[in-house]
Amino acid sequence: MQEDILIFSSLEMTHLLWYSHTMIRKSIIFLSILLLFILTLQPAVAAVRLLPRFKSGAKPATSISTRSSNSVIVSPGFMPGRAGLRVSFSSIQNAKKISYILSYETNGKTEGITGSITPADGTSTTRDMLFGTCSSGTCVKHMGIKNAQLTVTTDLTSGKKSIRKYKIRV
Numbered sequence: 081m082q083e084d085i086l087i088f089s090s091l092e093m094t095h096l097l098w099y100s101h102t103m104i105r106k107s108i109i110f111l112s113i114l115l116l117f118i119l120t121l122q123p124a125v126a127a128v129r130l131l132p133r134f135k136s137g138a139k140p141a142t143s144i145s146t147r148s149s150n151s152v153i154v155s156p157g158f159m160p161g162r163a164g165l166r167v168s169f170s171s172i173q174n175a176k177k178i179s180y181i182l183s184y185e186t187n188g189k190t191e192g193i194t195g196s197i198t199p200a201d202g203t204s205t206t207r208d209m210l211f212g213t214c215s216s217g218t219c220v221k222h223m224g225i226k227n228a229q230l231t232v233t234t235d236l237t238s239g240k241k242s243i244r245k246y247k248i249r250v
Contacts, residue, residue, distance in 0.1 A: 164210035184228035
């Protein structure tokens, strides 16, 4: 029998070792990238706990009213063209007196409107407050309104006092 004996020169041996190391490195890099790719595709698993209100037999939550039955309802809004505020007041019978102040800045000056409402005005009413001045039936609208704020102070029939502030962006 004849045996085949391979004889490599030192240069060929170095080349073979380099080639095998390079292949091992490439394989490790490839497998690392493949592993990262597979791990990013896995859905994230998180522990989920059922909230008590969704468990069977749990009582439904009851709604809590934030407005007591003896308060006055104030609903501010803009007049057409944002020329001023139109403020609606309802449940006025729950108040002894309601006073309001609308203040704002225009041309470096502070301007304002004040007024009051009593139960004699009915159970609901609306007030229009123009951003401007009126004299002898002629009104001049103010421009460049800044820092507008409506403050409504209510003296309730229960003896309590309510102060509500509304920031107005014109």
